[in-house]
């Protein structure tokens with residue numbers, strides 16, 4: 001009988017089984033088995049298999065770090081300023097970038113635009129498409145008006161892709177998507193955990209050996225993980241996450257992990273018919289449609305990575321007919337809003353229990369900073385009291401359970417961004433107001449409690 005070429009390995013405890021089981025009989029974990037290549041007997045055989053298949057130098061020996069020559073560590077520009085920014089200044093040779101995002105968000109578009117730019121500069125760029133036919137890719141390239149020098153390979157078999165990449169002597173590669181690739185060695189379906197990991201590992205090894213930058217496009221699973229339960233994040237150098245609202249044209253590209261640059265950096269793009277365009281002044285775009293003098297709208301300077309961004313927080317406190325009023329949020333944590341609602345109730349005496357409450361961050365941006373507290377509270381207060389906030393006001397600050405307002409990081413960056421966009425007033429934590437250098441053109445007021453905020457903004461209202 002032929003020896004099975006693959007085994008099923010429990011991802012929790014490492015136990016091996018010849019067949020798939022719903023539950024690991026060793027550690028009891030459910031659905032933890034993934035198919036992997038059966039290791040040939042002996043380490044030598046395993047090493048031979050890996051190095052022959054992947055072209056890695058064998059018999060490596062220890063060398064002093066001082067003797068290691070960084071291969072002219074020159075970053076290549078992707079042609080998209082915002083993408084370079086997220087990558088930490090361009091694409092590093094041999095780096096493997098995982099680009100994840102919801103369906104239809106624009107992953108293929110971004111990948112193609114990047115390849116086109118690199119090909120335009122004379123690099124041999126190969127687009128490996130397992131998802132779309134060459135005609136479909138061509139249609140997109142025509143719409144984007146780029147990509148004539150990009151080569152296309154419609155192939156889903158890992159071994160063929162690897163050999164074609166080498167035969168073509170690709171200098172940069174895009175795999176669209178990693179879930180469509182499958183290795184002949186494994187019997188499980190393309191997209192399964194074992195396949196995804198095997199394919200990614202092989203591509204990563206080859207990319208490193210040839211110093212060939214490679215972009216892997218990965219789909220996001222129901223649970224929000226890229227390409228399966230975190231199997232890819234560890235093997236790649238850089239994980240980029242593409243997000244935004246389908247309807248709106250704004251797209252945010254976040255670096256979740258980056259071995260060659262800072263994480264939490266954010267690139268902002270606008271999706272247009274001719275492709276993704278850099279947005280150099282996102283605050284202006286985010287605030288473009290802000291209703292002025294409408295109750296329930298507050299402007300908040302957030303820090304995304306190193307960049308300040310002005311976003312609009314909207315709240316609507318509507319009369320409720322329900323025994324349990326609704327609390328719905330978009331772009332901000334619902335639990336945080338629940339806490340802030342309780343703080344408003346207790347510390348400002350604003351009753352919200354008979355109101356439905358909706359809080360939304362406009363423009364499809366997600367805000368996770370505690371610095372948002374003050375603006376969220378002001379927006380809710382404004383809607384509940386029907387008093388619009390001054391149109392030239394920004395607010396930021398963390399709010400504690402006692403209703404105290406606490407200082408947050410980078411106050412000056414936030415204030416400068418506000419001035420740039422023409423704001424003239426800022427309400428900030430009292431401690432911050434005492435410390436920051438005066439910003440010309442901006443009147444900064446400090447508040448130390450929610451009661452003080454209410455006094456300042458809604459004193460004239462009697463609700």
Ligand SMILES: Nc1ncnc2c1ncn2[C@@H]1O[C@H](COP(=O)(O)OP(=O)(O)OP(=O)(O)O)[C@@H](O)[C@H]1O
Nearest residue numbers: 101102103104105106107108109110271272273274
């Ligand atoms: N003619 C057009 N004008 C403007 N935007 C368009 C046009 N055609 C497509 N788009 C945008 O491009 C998006 C699809 O881009 P793309 O195919 O790159 O996404 P994707 O993330 O690769 O999707 P998938 O997950 O299906 O592979 C659409 O959701 C739409 O926003």
Ligand SMILES: [Mg+2]
Nearest residue numbers: 107108131176
């Ligand atoms: Mg696609």
